[in-house]
Amino acid sequence: VQLQASGGGLVQAGGSLRLSCAGSGLTVSRASMSWFRRAPGKERDFVAGITWNDNTNYADSVKGRFAISRDNAQNTVYLQMNGLEPEDTAVYYCAADPRRVVVPPTSRYDYNHWGRGTQVTVSS
Secondary structure (H helix, E strand, O other): OEEEEEOOEEEEOOOOEEEEEEEEOOOHHHOEEEEEEEOOOOOEEEEEEEOOOOOEEEOHHHOOOEEEEEEOOOOEEEEEEOOOOHHHOEEEEEEEEOOOOOOOOOOHHHOOEEOOOEEEEEEO
């Protein structure tokens, strides 16, 4: 299983970015797919997730600004990030949990497949 994350970059506060996570060796529509992030000096925290049956879950800090979605034909999960703030600066990781859960798990220990991170930097 490989997860390839991309789409990070440098953006000014208030701007937008879309992250992509392309899966291989895994059908993303049959897994719980999530995004996590790790800011400097902090833990890897849950950001957003989507289950096999399209239930979604978001961290309180990103609700109303970020949206997770999936393109089954492309076997890719996206994270649309709007209204970015300097506090969103972090390395973002996509992760897969192959279990058919009802709600995307928020603990990183529930995920056994990880992609390499992509850096998001928001300037003030």
